[in-house]
Amino acid sequence: MSHIIELQNVWKRYETGGEVVEALKDVDFHTDPGEFVSVMGPSGSGKSTMLNVLGLLDTPTEGTVLLDDRDVTDLSDREMTARRKEFIGFIFQSFHLIPTLSALENVEVPTLFGDDPAARERATTLLERVGLGDRLDHRPDQLSGGQKQRVxxxxxxxxxxxxxxxxEPTGNLDQETGRSVLDLFDEIRxxxxxxxxxxxxxxxLSDYTDRTVELVDGRIQ
Incomplete structure (x- = not known):
């Protein structure tokens, strides 16, 4: 079975204040369809950088990124955006919901620039699936932390x-709410x-994941 995404010998270097920081050092990583992997490590270990490279938001200084067996390391910005839209969904610790939009409208946001007549129906179905069928018209300030994360x-x-x-999908949630979100992840995968x-x-998270990857000083342990 082929990996859905793979990093091969990935290095990421930044220049800050005249010195070079190595955020990722020779990282090999892959994940398969339906697999749940957690990446743990101290602050500053390169976790966010690794997530940005996996999400095609950042390109490695060296190494290769494969998405569905295709080399996507050197695509143009436009092609990267198209691949992201086709393959990748992002969930952030602070939710990043638009405060003036309803739950339903927030879910529809990624479809707004495409011609997708079924988007509203799909958004409604997804909110029902995550247990928010009765909150479609609620704005973020009318929702709890757990409900925002579900949106x-x-x-x-x-x-x-x-x-x-x-x-950090459970970072702003209490333990019980965090578990309900992790149950939802488990169902989705x-x-x-x-x-x-x-x-x-x-x-x-380790109760739910297939494996945990430890990242320390930019290297996978």
């Missing part, structure tokens, strides 16, 4: 991605065969 998950699924990338990669400090 964010529904939004990440609207383009039917094959990979979900989550940055099993039912939709979506790969999930979550950067986290939350030890309870």
């Amino acid at each position: 964010a998950i529904a939004r990440a699924l609207i383009n039917e991605p094959r990979i979900l990338l989550a940055d 099993r039912e939709d065969d979506v790969a999930i990669v979550a950067v986290t400090h939350d030890p309870q």
